[in-house]
Amino acid sequence: MSLKQQASQGAEVNEKLAALMTNSNAVRAIASAVEGTLGPKGLDTMLVDKFGEVVITNDGVTILTMMEANHPAARLVINIAKAQQEEIGDGTTTATVMAGALVGAGVEQVVKGVPVARVIEGIRAGVRRALEVMKEQAVPLEDLQHPWLQQVALVAGREHRDIADLVVEAARLIGREKLLDVNFKLADTVTAKEGAANQVFMGVIINKETMNKQMPRRLSEVKVLVLDDALEPEEIEDEALGTEAGFARYLELQTEFKNNVQKIIDLGVGLVLVDRGVDDTAEDMLTDAGVMVVQRVLNKELRRAAEHTGARMIKRTGLKKEPAELEKFLGQAGQVLEDEKLEQVWVLNGRGKPMATVLVGAATQEVVGERERIARDAASSVQAAVKGGVVPGGGALELAVSREVEKVRESIRGMAAYGVGCVAETLRRPMAQIVANAGFNPLEKIGDVLAAQAEQNKNSLAVDCDTGEIADMYEAGVLDPALVKIHALKAAGEIAEAILRIDTIIKMKEHRQSGGEGLEAGV
Incomplete structure (x- = not known):
């Protein structure tokens, strides 16, 4: 091979590594933006927009969704974090930190000369084994009166005991069957208002006032x-109103509409x-x-009110x-009241499905949003714990799982072992960050x-962030939902594989042509 050919190949390799490094740096930058919030000693982040408006938060998904991120790889991480939030409702910070660590470790191996395909192969094997162990370690939480449920809410609620109490009370009011419903999210029952008193009640809130005083x-x-x-008469086009028949039809519809409204009144609604x-x-009327x-x-809110009162939603033609027949569509509520101060209507004690509402109070408008985010995280974690059980927090589970993944590394031949090592290294990252933040x-x-x-054969050991001593997370009440950990690792694995598979970045430009042609690629 000539020197010219060697130089050409070397340039091509460097170009592919440059693309990988660019994407890796973007992912790690996103991870660094949220890693400081991890753990009980994590700090807040201030987000500032171009108008000077400020949001101060410790919530990972809020930081990720509100921060400015233009790099495609960064947006990929943010989108997967959003998916984690949508699916589980918590764990986005852990998922992002692990994704940054896994991508970084994978790229490091590629730079050393390990083929990308072998790194990905090893990552898949490591993640697969890690997920198996996580599922095995999950302790079911079937009794809603179990004190661990309170601890899950307290950890996810960032030590806000008043919020944890509200969320757990709501979960117990709703019941296990409803919490297991895939279409129900306990976090949706949470609302926060400035000046409101903390409370939980059986009912729903409509964030509107009545039409008039x-x-x-x-x-x-x-x-x-x-x-x-x-709730309006059926419409007639302006052109039709200009005709005698159209105007007659208009009067007919007006009369029919008044009769339908009167029907509502006569039914005692x-x-x-x-x-x-x-x-x-x-x-x-x-x-x-x-x-x-x-x-x-x-x-x-309309759907929740219908579900709680037992009403069936209807179109105006149904009137x-x-x-x-119409009465079969009506629901029933024990009490309805308007809170003029909060500008809300409360529908209480419906005859339909049990529906609790968590009302979180805040002293000022500035902290309403953060209090609501904290309560939603706590609610999501409580529901996830009921669905999939609990595991020790503080990074204890991930560290224990890393030891099992290391065993897989020993049994794998060839260069895929380096990819397995990346997973083991990544699983140590959550505890490392929690400890560093402390x-x-x-x-x-x-x-x-x-x-x-290893010595005590106890996977629940981690670091007490107050004293720095080793402590049992179960005894300390530091518990996380297993589903949060499982989905966080799955998300990290998906991000890492997607990023590592990209070796070329091509800028697209729009090029419209007839015949169905769309985008052309250009460099």
Whole structure:
């Protein structure tokens, strides 16, 4: 091979490594933005927009979604973190930190000369074994009265005991069966308001006021109509109104609409929740009849109210039904009241499915958002713990699992062993970061904990972040949902494999052509 050919090959290799390094640096930059928040001694991050508006938070997914990130690899990490948040509701910081560590370790092996394919092969084997061990270590949490549930909420709630108490009370009110429902999220029951008192109640909150001050503020034993539509007459096009037949049809629809509103009144409906707007005529008639009407209700709140009261959502055309048939669509609430200070309507003690609401109070508007994020994290963790059990926190589980992954490394032949080593190294990262954030030497402490875990045959040992001493996380009440750990590692593995497989970056430009051609690639 000529010197020219060798130089050409060397340039090509350097170009591919440059692409890998660029992506790796972007991923590690994202990880470094959130790693300082990890653990009980983690600090807050201040986010500032171009107008000077400030958000101060310790919440990983909030930092990731609000930070400016233009690099494609960085956006990949953020998107997977969002998916983790959507699926589990917590663990995004751990997933991001582990992703940064795994990508970094993988790239380091590639730079040393290990083929990317072998690194990925080893990462897959290591992650697969790690997930198996994590699932084996999960301790079921079937009794909602178990004190561990409180500890899960306290850890995820960043030691805010008042929030942990609220979330656990809500979980117990709703019950295990509802918590296991894949379509239900306990975090959705959380709302925060400035000046509100902390409380949990069986019911739902509509974040709207009644249409006018003449409507009643409080009702008992209420029939509820949930209208997934506007409470308005059917429309006629302007052109049709210009004809005699069109105008006659308009008058007919107006009369029919008034009859439908009267039907609502005659059925004894006390609360009408409407997805869109309400016609003036309907508002006047319902006000005179002492009916509470709330318009433009968020669809999420509309569905929750229907589920809790046992109402079936109906379109405005459904109001044409006979009264006996229409009554089957009505729900029932023990009490409905409006809180004028909070600008909310509360629907309490519905006859439908149990639905608790967690109302978190905040002293000022500035801390409302953060209090709500903390409560949502705690709620998500509690539900995840009920679904998949609990494991020791503080990085103890990951460190114990790393020892099992090292055994896989010993049994694998060839260069794939280096990829397995990347996973073992990554699993030590959470504890290292937690310890570093607490002000201790991570190398020293991880060595001590590894030795203690092996000597005592106890996977729940980690570092007490107050004293620096080795402690049993189960005894200390430092518990995490197993599902959070499992999904965090899966997400890290997916990110690492996706990044390591990219060896060329090509900028695309839009090029529109007829015949279905779309994008052309250009460098």
